[in-house]
Amino acid sequence: MKAIYALAISSGLLVGAWIYLGGITELHITPWIGLVSTAALFFCGGGLDGAKKVLGTGVAGILLAALTVLAxxxxxxxxxxxxxxxxxxxxxxxxMSALPGLSATPASFLGGCVFFAAGAKLDETILYLIWSWVLGLALGYLVGALGKRFEAAPEV
Structure with missing residues (x-):
């Protein structure tokens, strides 16, 4: 299967499941935030390397935006x-992109934007934003991994 179609199928399946999980309020997942971090992951090349770049940089963006609002x-x-x-x-x-592990500048801006778009609240919401960001990276990783499996599957 062509890589783009394999990725499209895995995206459709897993994003649908992600949105469903977002409806379970006890999980404190904000689906759109996870999709933003998934997009950042793909922008940074996907896989574990992309996730490592986006994790620290995106979380730093969220936290620095919160500190800015506090100031x-x-x-x-x-x-x-x-x-x-x-x-x-x-x-x-x-x-901060000059620092090791914080070089994914688009992810830092996306993290900051996520904080502001979610209401710029200086409370436990920040933890839920980070939670959704991190889980979105897991989603993106799974989308890529499943897409590769679909791509490698023999055609019927």
Whole structure:
């Protein structure tokens, strides 16, 4: 089977299951966050190497965005403060790519965006965002692995 079709089939099957799991509230999974980290994984080459790049960098993006919101809150907020703080965040997200294990700059921005898009809450939500991010990496890894199995299967 052609690789693209094998990957498409595995994506369809596993993403459908992922969305179903997201409906089980006790799991605290936010499906779209996991899909963002899955996309980052594929952007960074997939597999374990891609997951390693995206894990630390994406989580760092989430945490740094949370620290940015905390700083904005501590100094009283407002548009000028927010603009300066987000500019500093963008600088840090790019500059940290010089550090080993934090080189996947798109994943750091995606992690930060996930935090803001989920409401920028400074509470246990941050843990659920990280949980969904990490599980999304597992989803992406499984999509790739299953796609390779479909690709290698003999045609009928």
């Amino acid at each position: 904005i809150t501590k100094v009283g907020g407002g548009l000028p403060v927010t603009a300066i703080a987000i500019g500093i965040l963008a600088f840090v997200l790019v500059a």
